[in-house]
Amino acid sequence: MLEIKGFSKVYGEGKKAADNINLTIESGDIYGFIGHNGAGKSTTIRAIVGVLDFTEGEILIDGHSVKKEPLECKKVTAYIPDNPDLYENLTGIQYLNFIADVFEIGEAQREEAIRKYADLFEITDSLGDLIGSYSHGMKQKLAIISALIHDPKLIVMDEPFVGLDPKAAFTLKQIMHEMCAKGTAIFFSTHVLDVAEKLCNKVAIIRQGKIIDNGTMEELVGKKSLEEVFMEVQNEK
Amino acid sequence: MKNKSLVLLKTLLRSTSQHNIYKYSKDKKKKGRIIGNTIGFTFLYLLLMAYCVGVCIGYGELGIIDLMPAICSLTITALALFFTFFKTNGYLFNFKEYDMLMSLPFKPATVAGCKFIYMYVKSLPWNMSISVAILIGYAIKTQPAIWVYPVWIIMSLFLPIIPMLIASFLGFIIARISAGFRKKNIIQTVLTIIFVLAIFALRFVIEALARDSEKLNDTLMSAAETIRKIEKIYLPAEWFNGAVTCFAISDILLLIGVSVLLFVAVFVPVGRSYRSINSKLKSHAASKKFKMSSQKSRSVLNAIAFKEFKRMTGSSVYMTNVAMGEIFAVIIGIAVLFINIDSLIAMALQGAPVTKEILYPAFPMIIYFFPGMVATTAISPSLEGKNYWIVQSLPITKKTLCKGKMLFNMYLTVPFGIFATICLCISAKVPVLTSILMLVLIVCMCAFSTAWGGVCGFKYMRLDWENEIEVVKQGMNVTVYLLPNMFGTMAVAALMIFLGTMIDVNLILGILILLYGGLGALCYRKAISYT
Numbered sequence: 206m207l208e209i210k211g212f213s214k215v216y217g218e219g220k221k222a223a224d225n226i227n228l229t230i231e232s233g234d235i236y237g238f239i240g241h242n243g244a245g246k247s248t249t250i251r252a253i254v255g256v257l258d259f260t261e262g263e264i265l266i267d268g269h270s271v272k273k274e275p276l277e278c279k280k281v282t283a284y285i286p287d288n289p290d291l292y293e294n295l296t297g298i299q300y301l302n303f304i305a306d307v308f309e310i311g312e313a314q315r316e317e318a319i320r321k322y323a324d325l326f327e328i329t330d331s332l333g334d335l336i337g338s339y340s341h342g343m344k345q346k347l348a349i350i351s352a353l354i355h356d357p358k359l360i361v362m363d364e365p366f367v368g369l370d371p372k373a374a375f376t377l378k379q380i381m382h383e384m385c386a387k388g389t390a391i392f393f394s395t396h397v398l399d400v401a402e403k404l405c406n407k408v409a410i411i412r413q414g415k416i417i418d419n420g421t422m423e424e425l426v427g428k429k430s431l432e433e434v435f436m437e438v439q440n441e442k
Numbered sequence: 443m444k445n446k447s448l449v450l451l452k453t454l455l456r457s458t459s460q461h462n463i464y465k466y467s468k469d470k471k472k473k474g475r476i477i478g479n480t481i482g483f484t485f486l487y488l489l490l491m492a493y494c495v496g497v498c499i500g501y502g503e504l505g506i507i508d509l510m511p512a513i514c515s516l517t518i519t520a521l522a523l524f525f526t527f528f529k530t531n532g533y534l535f536n537f538k539e540y541d542m543l544m545s546l547p548f549k550p551a552t553v554a555g556c557k558f559i560y561m562y563v564k565s566l567p568w569n570m571s572i573s574v575a576i577l578i579g580y581a582i583k584t585q586p587a588i589w590v591y592p593v594w595i596i597m598s599l600f601l602p603i604i605p606m607l608i609a610s611f612l613g614f615i616i617a618r619i620s621a622g623f624r625k626k627n628i629i630q631t632v633l634t635i636i637f638v639l640a641i642f643a644l645r646f647v648i649e650a651l652a653r654d655s656e657k658l659n660d661t662l663m664s665a666a667e668t669i670r671k672i673e674k675i676y677l678p679a680e681w682f683n684g685a686v687t688c689f690a691i692s693d694i695l696l697l698i699g700v701s702v703l704l705f706v707a708v709f710v711p712v713g714r715s716y717r718s719i720n721s722k723l724k725s726h727a728a729s730k731k732f733k734m735s736s737q738k739s740r741s742v743l744n745a746i747a748f749k750e751f752k753r754m755t756g757s758s759v760y761m762t763n764v765a766m767g768e769i770f771a772v773i774i775g776i777a778v779l780f781i782n783i784d785s786l787i788a789m790a791l792q793g794a795p796v797t798k799e800i801l802y803p804a805f806p807m808i809i810y811f812f813p814g815m816v817a818t819t820a821i822s823p824s825l826e827g828k829n830y831w832i833v834q835s836l837p838i839t840k841k842t843l844c845k846g847k848m849l850f851n852m853y854l855t856v857p858f859g860i861f862a863t864i865c866l867c868i869s870a871k872v873p874v875l876t877s878i879l880m881l882v883l884i885v886c887m888c889a890f891s892t893a894w895g896g897v898c899g900f901k902y903m904r905l906d907w908e909n910e911i912e913v914v915k916q917g918m919n920v921t922v923y924l925l926p927n928m929f930g931t932m933a934v935a936a937l938m939i940f941l942g943t944m945i946d947v948n949l950i951l952g953i954l955i956l957l958y959g960g961l962g963a964l965c966y967r968k969a970i971s972y973t
Binding site: 251254255256257258276279280282284286289290291292293294295296299303304306307308333334335337338 | 446449450453456457458459462463466467468469538539540541542544545546547548549717718721722906908
């Protein structure tokens with residue numbers, strides 16, 4: 206579903222934020238992407254979702270090139286940024302309708318999807334309020350709902366659990382399992398290693414723009430915890 | 443199936459619509475502020491319209507009413523060009539919700555095009571107020587055929603498009619160049635200022651080209667002739683004139699056709715490089731080169747002032763709008779050192795019998811026009827935006843914050859005001875005592891500007907903006923600051939020049955010092971009371 210081949214990103218200052226990254230995320234994978242602050246996680250994620258321009262490498266989503274066929278890629282992708290900048294002066298429902306319109310979702314389907322996810326995240330009552338009046342967690346929930354309503358084949362999330370209350374975090378994890386059972390691929394970054402360990406079937410560790418380890422959770426962790434492995438590889442390599 | 447461009451445009455407009463906030467907000471204070479803003483802006487539009495109708499009637503009385511279509515088109519063109527140029531950076535590039543929009547299935551050209559149309563729609567109330575008012579004045583004086591009204595209105599809708607596209611394209615070039623540099627904001631600001639200066643220079647070139655080689659004695663007739671010639675140079679103005687005076691179908695088609703074609707011509711290259719430019723503008727790699735060394739401590743007020751300085755240099759939208767006046771003050775200051783002030787006065791007043799001594803009280807006011815028409819204190823409270831929590835959570839009062847912001851504006855305006863005044867005094871050989879009084883006056887005027895800015899900035903403080911432009915260029919904070927300040931200064935300058943013919947210049951300067959000192963103190967108290 207998502208193939209990253211030799212992806213590198215060099216910033217103007219000459220610093221490589223991502224260096225020859227190669228990853229393959231299959232349909233049904235829940236792929237964790239972990240690393241220190243500034244390791245290159247967000248750079249990689251922003252390039253995958255077509256926000257960031259890059260010169261080296263290739264990123265394919267559902268067989269389409271992010272560079273050459275960005276619209277085809279975006280039609281099947283959902284992106285949840287770490288700190289969503291939503292339109293503060295729209296109401297929650299206005300924002301969700303905007304997203305539904307952009308993804309050309311029919312009225313009945315959008316109503317059903319909005320109702321389902323808004324109920325699950327318990328923000329149905331607030332959908333008529335301006336987003337500016339929402340707490341950080343509520344904005345995060347709205348961004349998650351907007352990502353889910355068009356039934357994407359690939360979900361890319363940057364720190365999705367930040368700001369969510371325990372119940373919402375649990376709901377999101379359940380939804381992730383449901384989506385992956387349906388064949389959706391999920392790629393997300395996180396600093397919460399316990400969550401990654403319990404949730405993901407595959408994981409990649411990035412340090413200074415380079416993937417230093419990746420594979421299935423069993424291969425990578427063995428009998429240790431992900432936290433131990435992470436600390437070891439960070440210190441070793 | 444809905445058209446995606448329309449969906450995006452509708453959402454962009456709705457996301458900054460006061461009506462939407464009013465309808466859904468539960469905050470009564472906010473609702474009250476929206477009503478106040480609506481009344482205020484309606485009043486401003488009416489004021490502007492009344493002024494335009496008055497000018498039209500005046501021109502009618504002087505027998506040059508036929509100039510009104512040209513004046514209408516040239517005024518709208520100039521305003522659209524100038525204001526779009528400043529807005530392009532914030533609206534087309536480097537905007538807040540870029541990540542969200544670009545991750546959705548929109549073509550980059552669609553996002554850029556919709557942002558442009560959004561900018562166009564937002565400027566329509568100003569442009570159409572001018573157009574409709576001039577049409578009213580024109581109609582009163584000429585009683586035109588009934589078809590003139592719809593043609594005028596429809597053509598007016600197309601008038602700002604070409605200058606806005608030119609300004610956007612220039613903004614695109616600036617963004618493209620600056621995206622390649624490490625200090626993007628500084629490069630963007632410098633390039634913007636260079637372009638603005640070039641536009642001003644171009645204006646003089648066009649005027650010089652348009653002027654008759656033989657000097658016309660009659661100032662008004664000379665101006666009329668100049669306008670006619672500029673209209674011949676700037677073809678869209680001529681097309682507008684042809685459309686509204688002769689119903690020339692070819693002119694109508696040309697204005698519409700060129701506007702549409704230019705739109706396509708601009709947004710094809712913009713669309714191609716849109717992601718790459720924004721990627722570069724929004725990406726900052728950590729250099730990781732910092733070495734800990736001894737750090738400098740500052741007083742609380744200076745620390746706030748320094749924070750304001752960093753806030754300004756961190757935003758090219760903010761810096762361009764604020765720094766322009768200071769740069770002009772320097773340019774004017776240096777220029778007057780090399781120009782004979784008497785011939786400059788003679789040229790500006792077209793031979794009116796005024797000596798430089800009579801103009802002395804107006805000197806600081808002329809200088810004040812450069813640093814004084816934008817005050818950081820009017821903008822910076824709103825610019826805190828989502829980061830307002832930082833200062834709120836600090837162990838300082840709002841009063842201290844206000845004082846720190848005022849201190850920064852004084853640091854910014856006073857040196858430039860003093861520099862330009864000294865240059866003007868040297869050039870005009872102003873006596874020492876008068877020069878000292880002028881320097882005191884310019885400092886008082888800067889203090890007034892700072893305090894008045896504080897009043898507007900804190901009274902109309904708005905933190906929930908989507909784009910910096912909303913509070914830097916368009917908000918009630920800047921409008922209320924600018925208009926009374928500008929017209930007040932003009933009126934006081936005119937009055938003082940008039941009094942200068944009867945009363946001693948030093949006495950007038952003394953009165954002005956007291957006036958601006960007093961007004962500054964009053965505004966300071968008022969601004970503090972809002973904190």
